[in-house]
Amino acid sequence: MAILDNGLKVGTGLAIGVGAILLAPVVIPAVAAIAKPLVKAGIKGGLVLYEKSIVALAEAKEVIEDLAAEARAEVSKERAMAAEVVVAETVASPGEQA
Secondary structure (H helix, E strand, C coil): CCCHHHHHHHHHHHHHHHHHHHHHHHHHHHHHHHHHHHHHHHHHHHHHHHHHHHHHHHHHHHHHHHHHHHHHHHHHHHHHHHHHHHHHHHHHCCCCCC
């Protein structure tokens, strides 16, 4: 009787299936009642993290813009000083031409 050789595995699987069907109406609402607050807390945490990251990125952007403006001002100042040196050298030696 080869059909009954695997009887324990078939019986166990059948018992698990029947048990799942009978317990599903009780277990699913209980799990949902526990899982809903956890999922809601996770979403709220994600929203708070998102809002904080927006603020942090805005602050970082402001710092970078300030640094870029300072760098532009320094480059402009250096160019103006270099132009003054060229003008001064030209005025000091008007007879020489490049």
